[in-house]
Amino acid sequence: MTLGVRVLATDPAGRLLLVRHTYVSGWHLPGGGVDLGETAEQAARRELREEANVEAEGPLTISGCYFNPLVGGRDHVVLYRAARLTIGPRPERNLEIVAADFFPPDALPDDTTPATLRRIAEWQGAPPSDRW
Template sequence: MARIRTRIFQSWFRLSRPMTLGVRAVMENAAGEVFMIRHTYTPGWYLPGGGVEKGETSIESLERELLEEGGFTLTAPPDLVGIYSNHFVFPNDHVVLYRARPGTWTQGEATSFGEIAEAVWADPLSPPEGTTPGTHRKLQELFAGAPPSPYWAPQR
């Protein structure tokens, strides 16, 4: 049922918005791990984030999503890593990626219930099995020196 809802929602987005914009964050802790989430409504491990809502800036969206999904509050501006085409998901989708290093955030309780199935701190060079291709690609670029790509996910 959750997958059907996701497909309906994605189809509505394609029809109602000619371009979509999302945000994601690489949240790093002092041990060099990154925070990753698994949603209840779609398979795979992701970096925290989500869609930019009408009237929000990308930073406002990021702050909202980080609080909802991981209980994070930014205490300093995150680094802008890049803006990537995500045509693998939607024809006109883009993802803004930020990086929040240790000491630039605090963590409390997540405020969104029912959306996140699981959350872990993971080694960025050995993320959990089932990490999405786009997430894996960006972790390889940031932590393993893979050549940067303008695309979020590897192209088919």
């Protein structure tokens, strides 16, 4: 089994943090794989720092655990929520991240990925799914 994390992070204005990668299309919630010896929460915090220069304050809240059948048939994604953030300057483009920015929930980029849109809809009250 493989395990990944994503973070639904909101700034004080209620905007959502999304990232664009160099290796896949669309805007995604920040996140990635859990490294050897790392807890899922540690991975979520690391990914926020690495991808967006954002630090989550206080404990993260687990929002759900989802089966991701598109990645080897054994992948799961733990989704965390973070509302108290320390936001640094937006990082410059690097080998992994093209852009990271905050967007109002009603003005998301057109190419926000379907899985990201499903998680945002659940955050807004839609019935939850168990699949990424």
